[in-house]
Amino acid sequence: MARKTNTWLRIIVHIASILPLAVLIWDFTSGRLSVNPIEDITSRTGTYALVWLILSLVCTPINTLSGFKPVMKLRRPLGLYAFMYVCLHLLTFTGLDYGFNLNAIIQTIIEKRYILAGFSAFLLLLPLAITSTKWWQRRLGRFWRQLHRLVYVAALLGVLHYVWLVKSDIREPLLYGTAVVALLILRTPYIKNVIKKIRTPPRQENTHDPQISPN
Numbered sequence: 515m516a517r518k519t520n521t522w523l524r525i526i527v528h529i530a531s532i533l534p535l536a537v538l539i540w541d542f543t544s545g546r547l548s549v550n551p552i553e554d555i556t557s558r559t560g561t562y563a564l565v566w567l568i569l570s571l572v573c574t575p576i577n578t579l580s581g582f583k584p585v586m587k588l589r590r591p592l593g594l595y596a597f598m599y600v601c602l603h604l605l606t607f608t609g610l611d612y613g614f615n616l617n618a619i620i621q622t623i624i625e626k627r628y629i630l631a632g633f634s635a636f637l638l639l640l641p642l643a644i645t646s647t648k649w650w651q652r653r654l655g656r657f658w659r660q661l662h663r664l665v666y667v668a669a670l671l672g673v674l675h676y677v678w679l680v681k682s683d684i685r686e687p688l689l690y691g692t693a694v695v696a697l698l699i700l701r702t703p704y705i706k707n708v709i710k711k712i713r714t715p716p717r718q719e720n721t722h723d724p725q726i727s728p729n
C-alpha cells in the first residue's frame with residue numbers, strides 16, 4: 515500500500531513539474547507569448563524555479579506535522595525540477611537575452627545587484643543538484659546534511675533577487691520570503707520538539723494497577 519502511494523505521488527509530481535514547461539513550449543511555438551517573449555520566458559522560468567524550490571522545502575514540515583512519510587521521497591525530484599527551471603532561466607538570460615556575450619553577462623552580474631543575488635543562488639544550487647544522488651549522500655556522510663541546508667540560503671537569495679528586481683509592488687516576493695522564513699522556523703529544534711510533544715499521545719493511565727484494583 516505504502517509503495518503504491520509512493521509511486522502515485524511520484525507520478526503526480528513528475529507530471530505537475532513538467533506541465534509548466536510543456537505549456538511554455540506550446541505558448542512559444544504557437545506564438546501565444548506577449549510582444550516580449552524573452553521577458554515572458556524569463557519571468558515564467560524564474561517563478562517556477564522559486565515555487566518548486568519552496569515546494570521541495572515544504573516536504574519536511576509536512577512529515578513533521580502529519581507523520582506522512584512518503585512526502586520525504588519527493589524532496590529530491592522537486593529540488594531537481596527547481597534546478598532545471600533555474601538552468602532554463604539562466605539559459606534564457608545568457609542565450610536569448612545576451613547572445614552568450616560573456617563580457618556583457620559578467621558586466622551585468624557585477625553591475626546589477628539583483629542579478630548578482632540570482633547568480634549566487636544558482637552557484638549554491640549547483641553543488642546541491644550534483645550531490646543529490648544516494649551515492650554522494652553515502653560518500654559525504656554527515657557533511658551531506660550540512661551541505662544541503664544551503665538550500666535555504668539559495669531560496670532566500672532567490673527571494674532577495676526577486677525583491678530587488680521588482681520596481682514597485684513587492685507583495686509577491688514578500689509572500690515567497692514569508693514562506694521561506696516560516697519553513698526555516700519550522701525546522702528549528704525548539705519548534706520541532708514542540709510539534710513532537712503535541713503529536714505524541716499522552717501515556718494511558720494504568721487502570722489495572724493491582725493496588726487500586728477493587729479486588
Ligand code: HEM
Pocket residue numbers: 553556557558559560561563564567600603604607629631632633634635636668669672673675676679
Ligand atoms: C542564475 C542567475 C539568474 C539570473 C541571471 C536571473 C535573471 C533574471 C532576470 C533578468 C529576470 C527578469 C527581470 C525583469 O523582469 O526585469 C529575473 C526574474 C526572476 N527571477 Fe531570476 N535570475 C537568476 C536566478 C534566479 C533564481 C536562482 C531564482 C529562484 C530561485 C530566480 C527567480 C526569479 C523570479 C521569481 C523572477 C521574477 C519573475 C516575475 O517576473 O514574475 N532567478 N531573473
